[in-house]
Amino acid sequence: MLRLFTIDNNSMIRETPLQTGQLNEQLVGVSWIDICDPDEDSLPLLESLLHTDLPESEDVDEIESSARCFIDQAGMHVHALFMYQEDGRHNTASVAFILQNERLITIRDEKLPDFRLFRLRAKRGQVTCRDATELLVTIFEHKVENHADYLEDVHHELEEISYHVLEEEDSDLEHSISELARLEDSNGKIRLCLMDTQRDISFLLRHLRDHPEHIETLREVMRDIEGLMSHTTFLFDKINFLMASTQGFINIKQNKIIKIFSIAAVVFLPPTLVASIYGMNFKHMPELEWLIGYPWALSLMIIAGLAPYLFFKHKGWL
DSSP states (O other), rough: OOEEEEEEESSBBEEOOTTTOOHHHTTTTEEEEEESSSSSHHHHHHHHHHOOOOOOOHTTOOOSSHHHHETTTEEEEEEEEEEEEEEEEEEEEEEEEOOOOSOOEEEEESSOOHHHHHHHHHHOOOOOOOHHHHHHHHHHHHHHHHHHHHHHHHHHHHHHHHHHHTOOOOHHHHHHHHHHHHHHHHEEEEHHHHHHHHHHHHHHHHHOOOOOHHHHHHHHOOOHHHHHHHHHHHHHHHHHHHHHHHHHHHHHHHHHHHHHHHHHHHHHHHHHHHHHHTTOOOOOGGGGTTTTTHHHHHHHHHHHHHHHHHHHHHTTOO
């Protein structure tokens, strides 16, 4: 999918409808070219029209700093991680930014909510940019704001799980563990995106010194990232605490069950011993001739069972 955007005189971002057969003419005055999930047939056409080699997915996913942020004859390249949800879980996807003199090119394989929300804000007139460089800075600024919202969602869900684990008596602890594992994974991916953004902002700060109007904005974004990184550390600590507490409560419940079985075994052991003694087939057993032998054995088994039970009850073990 290909989307074209222009910046008008009021610094407003406008999406330009694609016109069949006039793509070459349309690319001339475009400020932002957003390419989502390009196929093998469209890439050569776009490269020929843009006179630029577009990176492949394998190149965008490289983790080395030299492969994610660099400058060549095509322009300034910045590869950044973005968040998206799939099947209820957060995932990350890399986006390639190519900043040229008068336009910005973005290439991605996933339909990311950050870009959809950015287009919606631009359509409502909430985003203003004077050139492609400011557009790149603004996208990163909005990205950090969205990641702050993700952290708020994780914190809110963590508060609900905390109430279930620490306050409710009959909560589903196994389900809570699976939810904590999911939140830990989401928090880790958010932190990974923030660390990647921090590296990208550092690169932009070094290479946009000729644009002092953007330096302060980038520094504010960097300060926001540092604050969010501290918040992710706090969430990691809380998740680990709740995970340990949940496992502790599960162990307590299991210990109670094992204690009941252990006490039951001890309670029934003396009556079993009495029954075993009187169940032996020896010829000379005086009790066999007793008239009250059978009631005597039953009474002895009852007393042998009640004695340890009353003892455990007195000790408070039951």
